[in-house]
Amino acid sequence: MPAAVVHDLPMRWADLDSLNHVNNVVYLDYAAESRAMLVEDGLLADRPVRRVVVEFLRPLLLSRHPVQIASTVSGDELTQEIRPVPDTSPFARVVTTFGPPEHMIAEGAYADSLPCRVRRSDLGPDGVVTPVKVFELFQEARILFIAGRLKSMSAGRFVVGRVDVTYGAGMPWRQEPYEVESWVSRLGTSSATVEAQIVGNGTVRARATSAMIGFDLGSQRSRPFSDEERAAFAALSLPD
Missing domain, CATH: 3.10.129.10 (Hotdog Thioesterase)
Known part of the structure; x- marks a missing residue:
């Protein structure tokens, strides 16, 4: 897999919480959708998830621009940074560890x-x-x-x-x-x-x-x- 693979996903109104921020669970949903795309493209093996760590760095508001997920793999770990286009600063970081x-x-x-x-x-x-x-x-x-x-x-x-x-x-x-x-x-x-x-x-x-x-x-x-x-x-x- 290359150093980083980037996917763009559209934001939805239903992604927001009562503060008009993207709900915490939705970040994980974005990451899971991008991970499925990596599997479909043959860039990542479909393996069970053993652990997920999510860091919420700053609130993400609704935008007409897509959400960008940049994914990198190192051994059994998939690191995904979530950011809105055209901003390059991550709003959340999801680290998924694969294994039994x-x-x-x-x-x-x-x-x-x-x-x-x-x-x-x-x-x-x-x-x-x-x-x-x-x-x-x-x-x-x-x-x-x-x-x-x-x-x-x-x-x-x-x-x-x-x-x-x-x-x-x-x-x-x-x-x-x-x-x-x-x-x-x-x-x-x-x-x-x-x-x-x-x-x-x-x-x-x-x-x-x-x-x-x-x-x-x-x-x-x-x-x-x-x-x-x-x-x-x-x-x-x-x-x-």
Whole structure:
């Protein structure tokens, strides 16, 4: 594969969130679409995804220009930078590691547990939830996890700086929901690390680590947590 392969994809109105920014999950969708094009062109082998790390560098707004995905491969890693044309500065970076699913043992303690119901539209051709949809399920659980404890949470007060997802046993559709177990593993002045795992039948299906950052909409910069926010995040942490 050449040093970099570039694909252009159109943006859609449905890609946006409540702040008119491209939704975090959509970045992964862009990357997955570009990866499929690489496979179709014979530039990349179709292999299972073992891990995905997404860095959200700055908000991306809707544009009539396409989104450009620049892909490079090094061994088992595919690095994709997402940027709008004609801007050359990336808005997000997605690093995908290929390989067999990882066998993970469930953590023994967690601060909260939420049901995670799978839809048939979440499934890929192999009958299990796709990596993009697993990422989305973690996002849904993270929002509910924090909003359930932080009553003053409003759009734009927090942004996600980085999400690291490791894929374990697949998630086939089933009538009963899986469980998402979550906790805060680190609390700083303006950021918190949220850990989560999806569990079914005693097996870890996937695990995610997310960096939550306090954000000021007016200045478009990070901000320290308020006392109420710190207390809420602390309440979600595991006891020492």
